[in-house]
Amino acid sequence: MSSAKPSKTVPGTASPLLAWYDRHARVLPWRISPDERAHGVVADPYRVWLSEIMLQQTTVQAVKPYFAAFVTRWPTVEDLAAAETEDVMKAWAGLGYYSRARNLKRCADVVAEDHGGRFPDTEEGLLTLPGVGPYTAAAIAAIAFDRPAAVVDGNIERVFTRLFEFETPLPSAKSEIRTFVAAATPADRPGDFAQALMDLGATICTPRRPACALCPLTGDCQARKSGRQEQFPVKLPKKAKPVRLGAAFVAERGDGAVLLVKRPDKGLLGGMTGLPTTNWTVRADGETGAKSAPFQAEWRSKGVISHVFTHFELRLEVFHAVVTAIPDHEGWWSDSDSLPGEALPTVMKKALGAAYPALFRKGKS
């Protein structure tokens, strides 16, 4: 239940917002500026789609270099469809949420093979694509095809829960928010409208200390009127993150190459490259020491690295050994030339950094 009353329209919202956007739109590599759009420049659906997938739960700053690398290497959806999944995973390494990368490749294949290389231009059609959910379908429909879709992301949730003081905690309030956004979305410039709301949420209507004095909607905002703008959105309390323990093993061959393995396609770090590890368990038992190594060697501890995942914290003890006899073990040996290009998630680079401080500093390659 919400204290906000349903309404068919949101008077005065679209016009001042778009006027603000015309002056203050962020300049982003995947974006058509409001001026360009007004002069008939059309967005490239491939770039809009790629950016929207990368931006899921990920900051603009983190996405920028990945977006540039992808569009340089794979300028069109056909190019991406022709790529090897393994190369896509390598290019995605470090960005997180790796199921996005697999779905990205699957989606490119579907668009290339089933849709003649053209993205569906309706929300319903886009929703059928792998990795494209309600938000992304609406965003692509609005931004790439200028359709009046109700785009609701985290920014827009924050803006609307403040405008109308939604007391219902997220995520329960989502459907109600969507109704309000749909009512507010104009038939004219729906793509710019959605991007304007997101820019407003990112730069003015921020989670903490929103700059209400600079907001084009400040006169329409109920939370601002009552001075409770920082109380919204209301969210359910979060669960504490348990700690899991484990061990990782850096086996070095005589020539310096390191043994790597491919992780299962599903689950944590699915489809990515990693070091051989134990299972990661909440119990500090015999499965976390050198004796749990995949094969016999002169294992020496190189310390414990800590890494925080979405739903648990990992403390990983890293063991290193120079192996003389080549062990019978799955995987491949990667030398110093190929190692930086492997599909290694950040936690694995951290573990390698414990064994080779000079090569992997702070988890970077």
Add this chain to the structure above:
DNA sequence: GAGCCGTGGAT
């Protein structure tokens, strides 16, 4: 609906 799924920057 709720759990799973990464990472790095800001405060």
Add this chain to the structure above:
DNA sequence: TATCCAAGGCT
């Protein structure tokens, strides 16, 4: 240091 959280989707 601890906490939050950023253009969510899948199961």
